Amino acid sequence: MRREWRVGVRRGRRVAAPARRAWRRSLHLRVVTLTLVASSLLVGAFGWFIANRSTQILLDRAEDEVHAQMLGKVEYAYQQLTVHRQVFDRTLPATIIDTVNRLADGDSAQSGGAIVSLRADNFPELKPVTSVKVDTTSLITPEMVHAVADGQVAQQIRTATIGGVRTKYLVYGSPVPTSFGHVELYYLVPLTTEDQAANEIRTTVLVTGMALVILLGVVAGLVTRMVVTPVRVAARTAQRLSAGLLDQRMKVDGEDDLALLAASFNQMAANLQRQIVRLEEMSRLQRRFTSDVSHELRTPLTTVRMAADLLFSEREDFDPAVARSAELLQAELDRFESLLTDLLEISRFDAGFAALDAEYTDLVPIVERVAERLAGLGERVGVTIDLRLPETPVIAEVDPRRIERVLRNLVGNAVEHGEGRPVEVTLATDEAAVAVTVRDHGVGLKQGEERLVFNRFWRADPSRARQTGGTGLGLSIAVEDARLHGGWLEAWGEPGGGAQFRLTVPVRSGDRLVAAPLPLIPRDRAVDARPAAIEAAPAPDDDVAGEPAGVAR
Incomplete structure (x- = not known):
């Protein structure tokens, strides 16, 4: 297993090697990539904040409107049901149905799918009356019913499939004070319009953010290209100069900092060219002088060598001081001849004429x-x-x-x-x-x-x-x-x-x-x-x- 893991790691490194090499060598790529990453994070954070805040504002406005409508519906239900003061009035079921229909008919949201439901828990024979004949069990949860039974005004957001369409509802529940018992009023308003508006906002923010990121990447690429291109030209020109092409120069456009860089580079290259040419000329003259002097000294050295050899061979017949001088002359001539030989050899290396006889x-x-x-x-x-x-x-x-x-x-x-x-x-x-x-x-x-x-x-x-x-x-x-x-x-x-x-x-x-x-x-x-x-x-x-x-x- 470990061996397979190592093989996989090596294979992954080989696959990623071109990308790593491009990342190390290209300043343009690094700047554009970092700009895209940073702008994506920034735009994404702002886009999420704007979309979330917009959705919350839409939801708060819907809650305020539904809450105000809920209060009016509770007041109307109270007025309709106060006529029933007995424990059980035979007209109560019809009154409840009529009240629900009136609440639903008077609601402008009814065409959008709003649902009104009344429940009289004190009368088991009265089933919950709903303005639209649908099952609201998944929308009105037992927890909400329990909270309303305790006399609280409860609200929640639930999603359910109503009429074959999965819809999100804002559900409000409130007790209705009556003289004959506990009655609960539930008002269920679909959030379809708010969801559509929120989705449109998210889509708009997403598209705008992507366009902004792409635009920032293009701008970063263009700006970086404007800076990197002269640097690349300078690098290529410097490489040509180092290769011996001393006449290479950069093109100067405009009067900005990059133009100043190109002009300064050209001035430096011109100064270097003059110095190199001068040094090469001095070196050539020095090599020629060394070679010429070495060759020219060969002829007088040969004559002096012949005389010195003659004196050295006859030194036994001379006075001791003269004999010693002949020996010193012979030794110094040997050194001088060796020096000339070395100078000639050095001049061959300097001139590039030395060859290997391998x-x-x-x-x-x-x-x-x-x-x-x-x-x-x-x-x-x-x-x-x-x-x-x-x-x-x-x-x-x-x-x-x-x-x-x-x-x-x-x-x-x-x-x-x-x-x-x-x-x-x-x-x-x-x-x-x-x-x-x-x-x-x-x-x-x-x-x-x-x-x-x-x-x-x-x-x-x-x-x-x-x-x-x-x-x-x-x-x-x-x-x-x-x-x-x-x-x-x-x-x-x-x-x-x-x-x-x-x-x-x-x-x-x-x-x-x-x-x-x-x-x-x-x-x-x-x-x-x-x-x-x-x-x-x-x-x-x-x-x-x-x-x-x-x-x-």
Whole structure:
């Protein structure tokens, strides 16, 4: 039973999903619907009050008229019956019948179905005399008879089928004082006219209320449309502007607030267009300058490199000071050449000329090769590189040159900042993604620095000399390489706890990543650490435990 209920609930949610989606997305629909609901409640309440009050007024007027007529009928009956002073006069039955007929004939309501009835309870042989030969038992109830017998003037509204027609009657009953005994006079007036009038009032109020509600809905729809339409136009124009169509503008009509909004929006769009064009021009000039300078410096650098190599090869024949200068010249030329190479690579990314030469490659040999090439640097600074690699090949469709460059930057930085402690390199894969983490136990990163390490020429310690470390472009290039693969390059760190970088790429080129097979936060810091990541591409919330990744095509 519970399962069927859940299935029914899910089915109902699926059926109602389009309506919920339309309700959330359409301001026009919400305003019109709320206006209709509120106006329906208000008009319904007023309509019920007016109809109820009108019916009550009609009923009160009918009661007053019938009560006045009743008093006259009681007085006439008293005058007719006072002549009978004996216990029983043989002419009494005829007198009662004549009195009833006179009361009925003198009543203008008789043509509408009014009924007059006299009862003499002291004379059982006299049956109740009724002006119209109908059964009034359902109209004159025992409770009313009892109240009239006690000397009270009673009234009630009863509905009964008289003459084959179901009719509502206003019934009045009053005792008639006589010298020979207790006589009761009942006057029954149909409320057909009042019912018809009340029904007409209700119908009029209902039709008027419905028309008013519909009119309010139409007015609300038109007014809301007047306001929502410019907002929708502004939203569509803003979407086109965000898509790069900077010449899009809103149409300005009139001089009202909406026209002021459109004019202000157009002014803002024009200012943004000018700023964006100016920034794009500056960026283009900067990229061109970087590319031109890098290329132009290649020729003199080659000449200086040849001279420096010659001096470096002959340094043994020089004085110690000159030999040291030759070594420094060689080292700085290496740095300068590396900087030019990085600048050229950055200029390719900025210009959009970088291309991915993807092929199915085993990543295990790439990681081993990077560790082997940086082993000498690790020995000089007292850092060992620990590899945690799977025993089986890890095949992915990647550009091996770019992946090796990313890993070389990550491992090289970890070795330089390792503070003499081991650097751990871990490789893992699943059906959809491959991840490599590089963990060091050095000074780590302060809060917020994990969002800055990928900026160009950024250093965690600005006071450090430029002679130490790389060019400052390695991680920026690594981010671009990861993004080119459709992957992520993320960073985590804490002061004194070291840092960890994670590279994640899809197994098949072009797939979209949704998770990584390795956690970003190290397991030894997962309990009290706060996750922080810089993504080379939009990534979902990271899982500390490192659940298997999934990829959507």
